[in-house]
Amino acid sequence: MRKILQTLFLLLVALKINAQDMKTVTLLPVPQHINFTSGRFALMANFTIAVKTDPGDSILYFAVNRAFQTLNRRTALYFGQQRITVKDVSDTSLFIINVKHKKGMKIGRDESYSLTVSTKNIVLEAPETIGALHGLETFLQLVQHDQEGFFLPAVNIQDSPRFVWRGLMIDVARHFIPVDVIERNIDAMTAVKMNILHLHLSDDEGFRIESKVYPGLQKKGSYGEYFTQAQIRELITYAKKRGIIIVPEFDMPGHTTSFLAGYPYLSSTPGAMYQPGPRFAFTGKPMDIMNMINTSPTPSFDPSKESTYIFLDKFLGEMSLLFDSPYMHIGADENNGVSWKNNPDIAAFMKKNNIPDTHALQAYFVNRVQRLLTKHHVHTIGWEELLSENLPKDVAVQVWTDGSKMNAAAKLGHPVIVSKGFYLDVFMPAYTHYQNDLLVDKLSDTLASKVIGGEAAQWAEAVDKDNIETRIWPRAAAIAERLWSPEQVKDIDDMYRRLFLINTQLDEIGVQHISSYERGLRRITRGRDITPLKTLTDVLTPVKGYKKLFARMTKPLNATYQTAPLTDVSDIVFVDSEIQRQFRMTVKHYLNSPNETDAGLIAAQLEKWKANNTALEPLINSGLINNDINENAKKLYTAALIGQEALELLKNKEKPTPERVKGWLNTLDQMKKAYGEVDLSIIPEIKALVTQQMEAEPANYPII
Amino acid sequence: MRKILQTLFLLLVALKINAQDMKTVTLLPVPQHINFTSGRFALMANFTIAVKTDPGDSILYFAVNRAFQTLNRRTALYFGQQRITVKDVSDTSLFIINVKHKKGMKIGRDESYSLTVSTKNIVLEAPETIGALHGLETFLQLVQHDQEGFFLPAVNIQDSPRFVWRGLMIDVARHFIPVDVIERNIDAMTAVKMNILHLHLSDDEGFRIESKVYPGLQKKGSYGEYFTQAQIRELITYAKKRGIIIVPEFDMPGHTTSFLAGYPYLSSTPGAMYQPGPRFAFTGKPMDIMNMINTSPTPSFDPSKESTYIFLDKFLGEMSLLFDSPYMHIGADENNGVSWKNNPDIAAFMKKNNIPDTHALQAYFVNRVQRLLTKHHVHTIGWEELLSENLPKDVAVQVWTDGSKMNAAAKLGHPVIVSKGFYLDVFMPAYTHYQNDLLVDKLSDTLASKVIGGEAAQWAEAVDKDNIETRIWPRAAAIAERLWSPEQVKDIDDMYRRLFLINTQLDEIGVQHISSYERGLRRITRGRDITPLKTLTDVLTPVKGYKKLFARMTKPLNATYQTAPLTDVSDIVFVDSEIQRQFRMTVKHYLNSPNETDAGLIAAQLEKWKANNTALEPLINSGLINNDINENAKKLYTAALIGQEALELLKNKEKPTPERVKGWLNTLDQMKKAYGEVDLSIIPEIKALVTQQMEAEPANYPII
The missing domain is CATH 3.30.379.10 (Chitobiase/beta-hexosaminidase domain 2-like)
Structure with a gap:
């Protein structure tokens, strides 16, 4: 009884926050x-x-x-x-x-x-x-x-937290991310109460850790960019002192080009030689990329040879001693089995052992690796593709594509970690990740209890050490709140209010997200004043979904994206525009209850945007600004102009004629065409001024 | 003959640069x-x-x-x-x-x-x-x-370089400076062709490297902030790949509190126990500090005990294997001998061995340590106080107080390294260091040939990891040019022109000097727009000489400066103001040949400064800006006003009345009073508008 009363009391307290005090809360997570x-x-x-x-x-x-x-x-x-x-x-x-x-x-x-x-x-x-x-x-x-x-x-x-696993995955393989950047990410994670740093240490493009047992791994697989064991030890200590556990991932049996560079005998394609790099050549067409993922004979381990397991036993043994994580991640994602099918020895092995298809062969491989890890006293974790019926129940499953996999894993009794909806490399605004509470909605209570948490995932095709902090922060903090705070805490506007408060504090403790952005702008202006360029780029955001990523992966076609300079405006701007969020709040408030203060703020902002074209002129004349930036500058100018006209009517409590509205909307719609893989983020707000009502934000965007 | 012709040709080429092309040179060093x-x-x-x-x-x-x-x-x-x-x-x-x-x-x-x-x-x-x-x-x-x-x-x-030793010393003892910051400094050094990074690894305030032989050194001497041996190895490799040699310094026999914390038996004061920290308590009066340096019984090694040399043999042996520097620096500075005089055992030892005074005892100590280092196959280097007549000739002498020491060392045949005039912690503008070619002026050619180079020195009482880059860069680049380029290259204005070009490139490669400054401003404004504050602080520079350092060392009196937050405006601004240098060039040019373009630039700048007070208002009202900043804002406003009045007269080719000039100069002179340990840097240029002539810059400033 007493416990019930206590619970009731706490519930009332919780309700009280939502109702009244929430606007003064400066905490994230709540x-x-x-x-x-x-x-x-x-x-x-x-x-x-x-x-x-x-x-x-x-x-x-x-x-x-x-x-x-x-x-x-x-x-x-x-x-x-x-x-x-x-x-x-x-x-x-x-x-x-x-x-x-x-x-x-x-x-x-x-x-x-x-x-x-x-x-x-x-x-x-x-x-x-x-x-x-x-x-x-x-x-x-x-x-x-x-x-x-x-x-x-x-x-x-x-x-206390809602979930015990509140992770951030950083892919250090596609682009190497050195110690100091990882440390700053750890600092930021601590500030928002995350507790798991998952390092994706190997992939086709790079092997990023020193092995003393198999030194060919870093020597041939990293182009000289990897963590020494001493650095890893220091990182583990650094993290521990801040309440964070580092979980290492070695992706296998696919995504293993960088393994194979040093040890080609592990490959399922006999005689092939490897250099770290993308697993297939990109053609520039998104659908081709998706197709190739499913049908290319991508590099992978040979699961039929005992020598593969002897290697993995020694290697994983070494790594399990180096890390003191209770879990080791073995990837197991995106192995399409084509290389296996192409190898007659593997086909013979399957026949001999009654392994019906490559899915079953992958299950066989995963189970053998899992037994090795058990021997080395660590639990296995892998991406959802590692799931099979006979997998021991202690193996954790990280879900990234769809809810049915979550359901299946939970039903089989596995701990589930959710990354679906938490991929930071898709350039979605923080609020879309924040709304991702689907994770348990569709599960019964029993199954939901198997969900032990989630992970923000920052894949690194289109990020490097210089822009990764701008990509991860402050966005990942919204995910941190989703994983820590009560389910009921989900007001988007209030999340953003607090997100930008915390943003300042992350800057203060040394995270480079703001500094990197501004350095990127200084790089473009080459010593000139960045202010006018920044007025523009502050409201530009990368195009949503994989469009930007694919553009990066295929530009130029003759190159690998790993040496491409990630210095475009689309590479350096934030995914969430703070100025846009502020502007949105003001417009929203004004449309709800018209008042002079808001009208003044809106007018000043619109005038600043309109006037910015003149301020940008010296930069445009310098030739440093490319045509894409020019096109975006024109957009901002036009949008501001429309906003000013619409605001005048609003202030006079007039409605524009339907023709005029149609014309404006038509112009604004044309602005959806992106230049230089960035969107002008304030179009919905200008649209709201035009239509005199604010549309709800789309719950999600198409990914491709 | 051929060689002479060649030399003549090259000389002509050299002359040609100075005359004509110099203004298009984008190189530093020239x-x-x-x-x-x-x-x-x-x-x-x-x-x-x-x-x-x-x-x-x-x-x-x-x-x-x-x-x-x-x-x-x-x-x-x-x-x-x-x-x-x-x-x-x-x-x-x-x-x-x-x-x-x-x-x-x-x-x-x-x-x-x-x-x-x-x-x-x-x-x-x-x-x-x-x-x-x-x-x-x-x-x-x-x-x-x-x-x-x-x-x-x-x-x-x-x-090719003028000197073979082009160094930067970083004191990592007073405040610990971690690996990533050192790496960024190495990147910057490489860009300006410096080749020696001298790490001041131990001092009273901290022992900053792991010893496996004497682990008490880092355990009791560092408050947990030190380089592991693995980190040092990585730093050495990092430096080597960039053409830079790391020379370690272990300061002794004085400046050894952090040594004594773990190994008190080394002390010349029997029974004393030590904690890392300043060697005496500061009183707040600069002259007292100077006095204490000379008269306090400061912690030091006991040179009379064999156990001291047994310890040093093992310790220096370990360090000589870890570093692969041809030199090891043993400090030997500022040991006033008071602790030695106070110890009867040491007095007895001196008597027994016919050592007449503590200077001779220091020489005895230095010679013994030098022999140990020779045994470990490294040459000795020390600050000028290590000099004595019987010192082996391979010992290098680093001069920091006066030219007579340089003379003496050169005469005795020692390699000489000049740091006098290159102390970055005195807050002098780059040009004062740049003019420091006195180093060889007073020496005969033979003696001058003993000068093998120089070193910029960044002591760390008033810097920490967050502001050290802003302190060192771009200033140290002016010293790099002094040490690399021909003696004849010494035009101050042209050096600054190139310095700020290079500044942008240092920013681009990741040096944090600009980012740290701007983050410091964001810290003050707590998320508000920094633009108006920056317009002010861009022309504020730390007071010159040790005034600022002493203020920092004694604020607050009850604290050690090591935990004081280095977040004041005076801690974060650059020592050289780029805006001031640009303004100076424009005013200079205008006074030489009046023209409308320059007049327009000057007017625009003055108006921006004058108008800035209004822009600053929201920040002033927020209470975040302290009174010192307010006072400086008032100064800038007044200076801009005077500048505008003076410019009007200039534009009309009128002379102001003597009374008016007197009044203006009087007001400008009152502005020399510093608030918050910063000067308004543009006073000489406003003065030039008032007097219609630009005064030459002072060759030097008083240090205390």
Whole structure:
């Protein structure tokens, strides 16, 4: 009974947030329960921290000091306390952190915490170290500023995650992503309470880790770009100190060109020699690419030879010792079996062993590799194609194409991780990923309980070390919230409001997403002022779906996309435009309740866009700006002009004639044609001014 | 005779640059000989590279591919050629690189190269690998752009450095500077042909490298912030591939608090226990600091105990194996001997061994350590205080306080490295370092020949990983030119013109100097538009001399500067203002020959500054901008107003009345008072408008 009352109370608390306080929440992800009380805690130089925990809880002490320094730098308050050590246990400290059990990072830990801010002090309590780490991030996100200085609102927070697996996958194979970039991604993940960094370490285009047992892997498979084992060890430690587990992936039996470069005897095509690179030549036509994925004889391991398993035993053994992840990912995706069918020895092997088709042969391969991993004391995880009826139940299945696979995996009793709907390389706005709660909708409660979480996935055909942060952040934070916060938290506008707050904090802690974008603009202007170019590019977003990716993969046709310079406007701009989101909010608000302030803001923005063409002239005349940028500049000018005309009518409470509306919409529709693989993002908002009503955003976009 | 004619010819070529072509030179450092011919080489997608060298010259192949990618990214031409390998030797390639001898990196290599650009192709020739690396950087710097596209001017260049030691010292002890930041500094050094990275790895405040022999060094001496040996190995390789040698410094016998934290038995104060940190408590008064340096009993090794040398033998042996530098730096600076005098055992030791004073005792210590290093096959280098009469002649002396030490060291036959005048932590503009050719002026030719080069020195009391790049770059490039180019190249305005060209290229290759500054501004505005703040801070520069450093070291008094947030405007702005330099050039040009274009540019700039106060209002009202920034904003407004009034008179060819001039100058003089440790940099230029003549820039500024 008491428990029911408690639950009821907490439910009321939860409802209360949605109704009233939500607009003042500065947190992302939103906690399970939040209850604002009255007053504020003023941050001043006398701020002090005490930590009550096992003195050997070095991860906690590191995290506390790190948060303290972040705060010191954000506020420039010059705290008197310098470093927080085991000696700092005073009950009169202004921030008291209390951890019951020092525990290391593992999947499925008790990650809960409670944080209470009163006007007098702050108390963070957690049953385990990891909960306190999350609480520290919440603490930092609560910090606000006004005329009176820095403060935290008085509040009670009870928090714990919805899912235990909140991952980000980074493909370091297509383009190598070096240590410092990975570290910055880890910092960002920590800030939004993600806990799994899945590194896609090998693929056709590159083998990205040093093997001491098989050094030919990095020597012939990486063009010199790979992590040394020392670097991996450092990364693992770096991640652990921030509450994050690194799960390595070695993709097999397909996607293995870079394996085969050093060890061609593993190949299912006898005598073939390999160089790391795309698994087939692209033709420039999207449908051809899709077709080739299904029908090309792509490089793959020979599952019929014992030598393959001897190699994998030694190699995976080495890797399982290097990583201390409970899981190892073996990929198992997109192996179309064509190379296997083409090899008479493999056909004979199938016949001899009653293996009916290449699907069954893949299942045979996966099961053998899984047994090897079990021997090396790690669980197996793979993309959905690894699923087969006889797979041991501890194997986790990562779903990426469709819900039926999720259903099948859950029914067979496997832990399921959802990446379908979380692919960052499809250039979809954050809100489309945010709405992706389909993951459990279609499952019964029992089956849904098998879904242990999800993963944002950043494939790297069209990203490199210089633009990957702009691609991942802040978008992945929306997915982080989906995986942490209650299902009911799903207001898109409010998500964006908080996303751009957090965006600033990610910039502050050193993530390069904003810096990379601006450096990209400086590259284009070659030392000239970027302001006018930025006014334009701030509202340009990459075309949605795989159009941009395919364009990149096939430009130029004679080259591999791996050495193509990712320096176009479409490579450097954000997928979500902050300016567009702000403009949308203002237009929405204005259409709901017309008022002078909003009208003024809209008019000023439209005038800035219209006037920008003149500001861009010197750059256009310099010849540095290509025709695509010019076309987009013209679009912005025209859109602004239409917006201004429509706004005039709105201000006068007039309706435009249907002909005029038709003409405007016609012009705006023509703007859907993309130049340089970027869209002008503000067309829906201009359209709203024209039609005097805001259309809902499309729930999704076509992928191809 | 032939040689004389050749020399004469080259001299004529050299003279020709200065007279005529210099203004079109885009190179920094300026090469020894440059001769523009007619036409240009147009860069297009068909650009190809061939390399003729020893197939095992992996450093060259790495450098060529790196340059090729930089160019590919800068031009976005999508070169058809992908990677340059040993197979690429075709004579029809558009860029042919020819290296006679594959050789590793060593101090004193033949670094020369010749580069010939014709309308048809480009040829780079070098006797050794390192020369080709320099030539590749020259090649990249030659690339220009106009309406017709990217091109290199046709040119013949013969180049080699004036000095063999062109160094940058980074203090990673006061604040730890992690691997990625060091790597970016190496990239920048390579771009301006520096060749020595001197890492100041230990000091009172921190011990920054892992010792496996004495792990207490990093465990107790670093607060967890140090390079692992694996990281050091990677850094050494990273540097080598870019033509740079890493010289490690372990400062002793003073500046050793962080050594003593783990191994107190080394101390000359028996029984004392140590924690890494400043060697004495600062009082806030600059003269007190200077006084304390000379009179405080600062922590130091005990030179009288054999156990000290046993420790150093093992430790330096370990380090000499880890680094493959021909030199190891032992510091030996600022040991005032007070701790030694206070210790009766040491006094007894001195008496027993006829050591007359602590200077002689320091000489004894240095000589013993030098012998240890010789045993470990490395030469010794130290700051000037290590000099004594009996020091072996191979010991190099790094001069930092005065010319007499240089003289003495050269006379005694030591190689001399000059850092006097090259201290970047004194906040002097680049031109003051650039003018520092005093180094050999006062020496006879024989003595001057002992000067093997110089080093820019970035001490780290007031810099951390987030602002160090803004401090070092682009300023250090001016020093790089001083150390590479002929003595006669010394035009300040032209140096700045080229410095800001190179600045853009450093940004492009990933150096964070511009990004860090802008992130610092975003930190202050917390997500608001930084434009108005930047208009102000773009012309604010840190107060010159140690004033700013001392302010930082003593704010707050109860703290160590190591945990102080380096986030003030004075911490993040550049030491040289690009806007100020541009404005200076325009005003100078206008005063020399009045014309409407310049008058228009000046008027526009002044108006922008004047109008900026209004633009700043929202930020001022937000309470985020402190009073110091406000005061500086007022200054800029007033200075702009004066400038506008003065310009009006100039445009009308009128002279202001003496009273008016006096009033203006009086107001401008009052502006010399600094707020928030920054100066308004454009006062001399406003003064020039007022007095209608541009004063020469002060050759130097007071240091304290």
